């Protein structure tokens with residue numbers, strides 16, 4: 001195939017904005033081709049030389065292109081610059097200048113593969129003298145180019161060829177070109193693309209063996225899989241309902257998604273969510289992975305987050321962003337901003353493509369695969385089966401500083417779905433939670449021992465409001481969020497004087513804390529909204545005969561009200577009033593109970 005045919009394709013595609021028209025132009029281009037010619041034509045039509053994830057750049061700067069155009073068209077560099085001020089683009093300038101130049105009659109037309117190979121040489125030229133090499137190759141190509149070819153060659157090498165064909169259009173074109181009769185073709189081709197991220201390879205297989213040619217496509221180490229994506233839910237009950245009542249909730253770490261590929265020989269490649277190779281920015285991970293991963297080859301996914309070098313505590317995402325694109329300061333960044341990879345999925349282990357197995361199986365494999373390491377850990381997770389547990393875990397996670405949770409379906413079909421966004425994964429972030437404007441002064445009546453990081457200390461407190469008419473303390477929340485390590489550490493001492501063995505007679509709750517306290521200590525909490533609850537007793541009998549009010553997503557503000565005694569705490573009546581006020585903000589029904597969002 002001659003390169004000029006491709007140049008005409010560029011021209012036609014550029015002239016249309018209609019997806020259908022683009023598709024038929026591509027079908028005409030690709031259908032007659034096969035093998036290497038097909039693969040190369042496809043990459044070139046996308047403005048690249050290789051699949052996008054390889055990130056190959058030709059590295060031809062403006063000045064270099066001017067020089068080559070001037071030389072090929074016997075003009076001065078100044079004249080090229082002058083003309084470009086009017087044309088606005090060096091490609092157009094090259095085309096115009098070539099149009100006014102008499103080309104050697106005997107020059108052979110440019111062959112597509114020949115152009116592809118020369119462009120590859122341009123991309124590969126590095127180091128001293130490489131600029132000269134790039135100019136030479138470009139000059140030789142331009143000397144033999146027609147004006148149209150010249151225009152697109154220059155744009156191609158400069159990376160300004162904006163033909164605007166999206167991957168989805170190419171997938172349409174491949175189905176229409178190579179499997180026009182088959183109903184499933186489009187979906188199967190897309191699946192193959194999601195697994196391989198390589199359109200050229202897929203095209204060649206289709207041309208060779210039709211859809212059946214895709215059957216043998218497997219995950220391959222070094223070739224990124226398009227990442228599975230999450231849907232979102234408006235509330236935890238919606239989330240749980242979508243998951244069928246049970247789900248694995250994981251920390252949603254706020255960092256950089258990393259797909260790690262470990263080859264048999266221990267070499268590591270890391271890809272970002274956009275499938276860019278980011279290994280060079282994370283030599284520390286590349287070094288740690290072979291030590292932490294028990295079997296090779298392997299492909300796993302995780303979130304890479306910056307941690308404080310002294311305390312190991314997770315730092316804001318921005319800190320890891322400073323690693324991106326930073327070459328000179330990398331050494332310093334490695335020390336100042338160490339990272340931890342929290343692995344959350346596994347796609348391949350040994351010869352086993354485990355991505356098709358349900359999530360619980362993958363999680364079990366992941367846990368066995370990862371030998372915890374300073375830099376590599378498995379994402380924290382808890383399986384929940386009730387809204388109550390989901391609430392608790394969400395609070396705990398947000399309290400520990402995470403941006404929210406990622407819920408993972410445990411159902412039969414919970415395989416890894418490459419490139420797809422669906423309700424198999426649902427994200428729920430703390431920003432989705434609106435906040436009650438008023439704070440509440442609650443009395444501590446009990447405590448629960450912590451789990452995970454908080455094991456061995458109190459992890460959450462049971463709080464009550466005061467009901468003067470009955471002289472009782474009625475509970476309204478269990479709060480674990482908002483306590484930093486120091487606040488947690490001093491809790492036992494602060495509460496010790498009020499510790500009692502049995503539930504105090506003046507406390508009313510449906511919960512059994514690990515430790516009871518005489519009502520004395522008052523602290524301030526804020527939360528999202530007040531809801532009716534079967535386990536809390538605040539205002540029982542006022543809103544509902546058999547249920548009290550509960551504060552969702554309570555959070556300690558950091559303020560102890562030492563100025564208040566237990567009976568000065570927020571009263572039940574005040575809480576009921578807050579609940580009724582938020583009722584006017586509009587209501588919704590969920591999970592059989594009346595839920596109201598507060599409008600501040």
Ligand code: AMP
Pocket residue numbers: 230250251252253254255256257258273303344379406427
């Ligand atoms: P978002 O970027 O808000 O659409 O959220 C999805 C992203 O959350 C994923 O692409 C991951 O980068 C990130 N993430 C953090 N923690 C997890 C986790 N435990 N499981 C899956 N994705 C996670």
